[in-house]
Amino acid sequence: MGKLIKARAWCNGEVAYLSWEADGPIAHCVGFMITRVHETGPDAGQRRILPTWIGFTDQSNPNWLDQDSSVWPIQQYEWRDLTLRRSRDTAKVRPIDFRVHYEITPMGVAGPGRPALPASPTAPFLDENGNPRYEGPQHPLAKVGDPIDTPPIDVTHDYAGVRATYTNGILSTQNLLQQLEAVQGNKPKNVAAGPTTKITPGLLKTLLKHIPIKDDEIRTFLTADVLGFLLSMIDRAEKKNGAELYLALYELHDPELIERLTKLTKAGKAHVILSTAGSTDPNPPKTPPDQKQPVVWDTENHAARVALHEASAANVQDRLFNNTAHIGHNKFAVYVENGVAKSVLTGSTNWTETGLCTQSNNAIIIDDKQVAGQYLAYWKRLFDDPQPAGQELTITYKNKPLTGFEKNNGAQEAALRAANATPAKPDTLAGGATVEVLFSPNTKAKTKNADSPTPVDLSRVYSLMEHANHAILFLAFLPGYNGVQNIIGEAAKLAAERPELLVQGAVSDPKALPPRAKAGEPTTYTAPDGTTKKLPQPAVWWPGGDASRIAVIRAAAVTMQTGDLRPELLSAGHAIIHDKIIVIDPLDAQGCAMITGSHNFGYKASYQNDENLLIIRGNQPLAIAYSVHVLDVYDHYLMRAKLSDSLRKSLIETGKPPVANSGGFLRTTADWQARWFKPNPIPTSRDYFLS
Numbered sequence: 001m002g003k004l005i006k007a008r009a010w011c012n013g014e015v016a017y018l019s020w021e022a023d024g025p026i027a028h029c030v031g032f033m034i035t036r037v038h039e040t041g042p043d044a045g046q047r048r049i050l051p052t053w054i055g056f057t058d059q060s061n062p063n064w065l066d067q068d069s070s071v072w073p074i075q076q077y078e079w080r081d082l083t084l085r086r087s088r089d090t091a092k093v094r095p096i097d098f099r100v101h102y103e104i105t106p107m108g109v110a111g112p113g114r115p116a117l118p119a120s121p122t123a124p125f126l127d128e129n130g131n132p133r134y135e136g137p138q139h140p141l142a143k144v145g146d147p148i149d150t151p152p153i154d155v156t157h158d159y160a161g162v163r164a165t166y167t168n169g170i171l172s173t174q175n176l177l178q179q180l181e182a183v184q185g186n187k188p189k190n191v192a193a194g195p196t197t198k199i200t201p202g203l204l205k206t207l208l209k210h211i212p213i214k215d216d217e218i219r220t221f222l223t224a225d226v227l228g229f230l231l232s233m234i235d236r237a238e239k240k241n242g243a244e245l246y247l248a249l250y251e252l253h254d255p256e257l258i259e260r261l262t263k264l265t266k267a268g269k270a271h272v273i274l275s276t277a278g279s280t281d282p283n284p285p286k287t288p289p290d291q292k293q294p295v296v297w298d299t300e301n302h303a304a305r306v307a308l309h310e311a312s313a314a315n316v317q318d319r320l321f322n323n324t325a326h327i328g329h330n331k332f333a334v335y336v337e338n339g340v341a342k343s344v345l346t347g348s349t350n351w352t353e354t355g356l357c358t359q360s361n362n363a364i365i366i367d368d369k370q371v372a373g374q375y376l377a378y379w380k381r382l383f384d385d386p387q388p389a390g391q392e393l394t395i396t397y398k399n400k401p402l403t404g405f406e407k408n409n410g411a412q413e414a415a416l417r418a419a420n421a422t423p424a425k426p427d428t429l430a431g432g433a434t435v436e437v438l439f440s441p442n443t444k445a446k447t448k449n450a451d452s453p454t455p456v457d458l459s460r461v462y463s464l465m466e467h468a469n470h471a472i473l474f475l476a477f478l479p480g481y482n483g484v485q486n487i488i489g490e491a492a493k494l495a496a497e498r499p500e501l502l503v504q505g506a507v508s509d510p511k512a513l514p515p516r517a518k519a520g521e522p523t524t525y526t527a528p529d530g531t532t533k534k535l536p537q538p539a540v541w542w543p544g545g546d547a548s549r550i551a552v553i554r555a556a557a558v559t560m561q562t563g564d565l566r567p568e569l570l571s572a573g574h575a576i577i578h579d580k581i582i583v584i585d586p587l588d589a590q591g592c593a594m595i596t597g598s599h600n601f602g603y604k605a606s607y608q609n610d611e612n613l614l615i616i617r618g619n620q621p622l623a624i625a626y627s628v629h630v631l632d633v634y635d636h637y638l639m640r641a642k643l644s645d646s647l648r649k650s651l652i653e654t655g656k657p658p659v660a661n662s663g664g665f666l667r668t669t670a671d672w673q674a675r676w677f678k679p680n681p682i683p684t685s686r687d688y689f690l691s
Contacts, residue, residue, distance in 0.1 A: 001145075002026040007104050008690060009150040012628035013096060013157045014166055014224055016081040018150065019686045020104050025673040028108035028144045031073025031666065033117075035105070036081060039152055041098025049120055050074075050081055051088040053174065054564065055664030059136030061564045062662065064174055065089075067134070068123035070141060072664070073107045075672045078686045080632055084155060086168070091179055091221035101152040106145035109668060116140035139668060157225065159622035160431030163365040165225040166579075166629050167349065170207070170358045170569055171636050174558075177568060179218060180206050199567040207572055211357040214256045222357035226349055227256075229363040230356075233333045233345050234260045237269045242338040245270045246379045248319075248330040248610065250598070251277040252304040253352035261304075261351075266311035273382050274308065275319045275328025275610065277301040280404070282397045293395050296404035297322035300352075317383055319610070320390050321410040325447055328610040329598050334376045341372035346597055346612055348477075348580050358572035360475065360579050360633050362596060362626070364614070366435065370427040374437045375612070378420075381439075382610060385416040412441045412610065421456055433619035436460070440599065440611035448485065448607040455606035457599065457613050461582065462490050464593050464615070468584045471688055473630040474505035475579035476512065479602035483514035486602035487582065488552065492541075495550035502688050503550040506634045508577040510537040510554045525651040536648045539641035549684075553634065553641040562643060562660050577637075583627045587689070592623035631685065 002024030009018045018034065034050045051066040052074065061067075066088050081102070085094040110116035117140070119125070127133050157163045170176055177200065184206045210218040220227075237245045245264065252258060252274060264270035278300025282293045298305070298320065308316045319328045331350055335343040347363040349355050366372070387410040394403040420442040426434045438457035445452065454462065465472055465487070472491055483489030488507065492514045495503040507513065524532050536559075541552040555577050557570035570576060582595040599605045599613040616622060650658040666672075 003145055004104065004106065004148040006690060007102070007148045007150045009102050009153045010624050010628050010689065011084070011153040011155055012166065012625040012632070013155060013164075014085060014168070015628065015632050016084050016100075016102070016153060016155075017078070017628045017631050017689070018081065018102055018104070019078045019690050020148065020150075021077060021690060025670060025677055026106045026145050027670065028114070029106045029670050029673065030108055030141070030668060031069070031075040031672075033069045033073055033105045033107050033141070034079060034081075035103040036084070037101050037103060039099040039101065042095065043098070048083075049122060050079075051083060051122075054666060055134055055136065056139055056666040056668055057664055058668075059134055060663045061134045063133070064178055064564065064566075065127075065133045066123070068120045070107070070117055070120050071123050072666060073141065075666055077676050080635060086221070089178070091217040093221060093224065096155055096157060096225065098155050099152050100155065102150045103147050104150070105143055105147040107141045108144035108670070110140040110142040114142035114144065116142050136663075159625060160433060160619050161367065161429050162433070162616065162619060162622050163229070164622060164625060165229055165363055167226045167356060167359065167361045168222050168224045169360045170222065170572060171360065171633070173636075174565060174568065177203070177566060179221070183210065183218065199569065203569055204572060207358070207569065211353040211572075212255050219353070219357055226361060226363045227356050229345060229365060230257065230333075230349070230351065231260065233335055233343075233365075234264055236335055236343075237264060238267075240337060243269065244336045246334040246336060246376055247271070248273040248275075248328070248332055248379055248382055249351055250275050250327065250329045250331055251350040251352045251355065252301055253277075253354075254356060255353075257351045258304045258307055262307045262311045265308050265315050268312060268315060271315050272308055273317045273319050273328070273379065274301060274305055275330075276321045276405075279322075280397060280402060282395055282402070294393060295407060296393055296395055296397075296402055297407060298390070298404045299402065302404050317386070318390055319382065320387050320405060320408060322390075322405050322408040323410065326411050326608045328382075329600075329605065330610050330612055331598055332375055332612055334372050334379060336372075336376065340369065341376040342369055343367045344372040344375045346375070346614060348578050348596065348598065350578075354573045354575075355578065359575050360577045362579055362581065362629065364596060366429075368427060368429055368435070371435050371437060374424050374427075378439045378612065381416050381419050385413055411446050414444070417441050417443060423456065423460075429619075431619065433622075434617045436615040436617075438613045438615070440606045440609055440613070443607045445607060448603045452485070452603055452607065455603060457606050458487070458601070458603065460615065461487060461595060461601065461613070464584055464595070465490055465494060465582070468494070468501060469588065469591065470585050471502040471583075471587075471685075472504075473502075473583045473586070473627055473634075473685075475577055475581045475630050475633055476505065476507050476601055477575055477578050477580065478507070478509040478512050479600050480604065481511050483512070486512075488512055488514060491552075492550065499549060501549060502685060504552075504634060504685055505630065506553050506555065506577055506637050508555050508575055510539065513538065513541045513552055513554060522652055525655055527655050535651055536644055538648065539644040551638075553637055555637050556640040556644040558640055558643060559647065560657055560660055561662065563663055563665055577633060579629070579633070581626055581630060583623055583630060586620070586623040586627040587691070589620045590618055592620050593617045594619070594623045594626050596626070
């Protein structure tokens with residue numbers, strides 16, 4: 001009889017990732033009950049059984065009400081605790097800075113010699129009206145083996161002098177459906193009666209209504225602690241005499257942040273370089289050339305720009321790239337005290353309600369004079385590289401005036417490029433980690449082409465990737481197309497050359513995936529009525545299948561009812577996964593590296609954009625935290641990407657979606673464990689983290 005022999009947990013301050021193993025299949029085990037034990041903090045001493053939502057195959061959970069893993073056990077040997085800080089059924093978020101460990105217990109169906117566990121008070125079978133909370137027979141569970149504990153983990157954002165956090169984002173979750181439907185008061189009825197491909201009407205509108213509102217529960221839940229990080233920089237500058245903020249921003253659209261920055265600018269304490277963001281083409285398709293109106297540029301930032309100029313024009317520089325070739329893509333803020341740079345905030349988060357709430361993003365703060373000084377010097381180089389003045393343009397669009405700027409040919413000049421081409425020496429932080437900062441554009445050429453040489457910043461990133469010993473994990477928006485001239489192609493090349501290397505990541509846009517192994521795959525299918533329709537784009541790039549150590553997936557949502565899962569929101573705009581993160585060998589205390597910033601990890605960012613790229617080596621707690629964020633996003637989208645490819649396969653073969661029955665997925669027998677004990681010479685991410 002198998003028994004549990006090892007269990008570990010890791011945390012990023014928002015979620016925990018757990019892995020465990022047994023020395024063989026555990027007899028009668030139909031899954032695991034996981035209990036979170038709070039060691040410190042306001043909940044010290046409390047034991048919380050983790051919630052689950054997926055029932056057994058003869059049950060159905062049409063209202064998506066939670067049970068405990070003592071009722072619906074976890075049929076895996078790894079898990080993510082998404083409720084470490086978030087409520088299981090509301091938009092509440094638990095304060096940070098506490099310690100927990102986890103107890104993992106094998107569970108089986110109760111029977112002779114296996115008495116059922118007492119009913120859990122947090123998972124009643126009947127609701128407040130005496131009605132069953134799920135459909136189908138009950139399956140009381142019993143312990144079928146000894147539990148095992150993980151070592152404790154600290155739930156924190158502080159990692160040896162560096163602070164980091166992440167948005168919750170919409171992440172296509174069933175939980176978000178419930179929250180929005182509760183606010184909207186429009187929940188589908190009888191969703192379990194049969195498959196549906198329709199999302200609840202009005203959900204996106206409801207989401208977009210709530211996320212700009214200060215202190216709104218949905219906004220607070222989705223932004224997690226990222227908004228607090230951004231506001232903390234403003235707070236520091238406001239409260240301290242002689243303190244100022246120097247900001248270089250791409251997008252500024254969030255009402256709360258605009259209000260706070262405008263106030264700080266008016267006080268002479270904020271110095272803002274604001275780039276072009278957004279453009280509007282008012283012309284419907286097939287508009288005759290002589291009837292076309294001009295494209296209006298900077299429509300997204302226009303309101304914030306006007307407010308900042310009215311507050312203090314002397315403290316605002318318009319950095320206008322009103323063209324498709326170049327963008328000022330930075331999102332950083334430098335805290336300066338009495339002329340000395342002391343702290344810098346950077347990461348992937350644009351200062352917009354969508355950046356805060358609907359995308360996967362990160363924010364990082366480093367309190368170090370040398371690192372902050374490098375960012376301040378770069379800010380001054382940007383300031384000394386002025387772009388064309390904006391020529392205001394107003395047109396009529398959808399029967400309303402729309403104001404922005406005319407097109408221009410703005411591009412970064414030679415002096416800025418030359419200065420950025422020579423990176424500063426690495427800095428050593430108080431905890432011993434080293435920090436390298438690289439800035440863009442850093443090439444002589446103003447645009448890239450198919451023959452462009454590798455830029456200095458990506459040369460450094462590629463070198464770190466090439467020297468990886470065990471693992472490369474990443475999240476990216478759209479670093480480029482088909483893996484050409486970007487880190488996706490480099491990762492694929494390394495994985496092909498070194499099959500022992502774990503390479504795993506997720507991207508926002510399917511165009512970033514490397515080409516499929518089979519050329520000429522179909523892009524359309526024939527429906528039963530004979531019409532030709534467009535196929536969903538591939539969602540998984542997995543050249544070796546289950547036996548491969550490389551897997552790249554794109555963000556995807558449930559698009560048709562699958563079991564008790566209902567169609568979800570995928571995005572609230574263009575970007576979904578907006579992080580720019582690479583983590584290399586996170587379990588190597590000295591050799592680990594974490595890379596982030598605004599840089600999209602492709603040649604275009606280095607040749608044509610204002611960007612910053614941050615490399616931190618030797619800070620293992622930080623590398624692990626970012627790894628947990630990568631795994632969280634990757635694991636979330638993996639199931640959905642597989643569902644998308646299953647739909648694609650069925651449409652190609654039959655012209656119809658696969659049959660989707662309502663109900664749960666859990667088996668009532670122990671044979672679900674078989675796949676976890678198959679001989680596999682190529683370890684997985686779970687094996688890597690347990691090693």
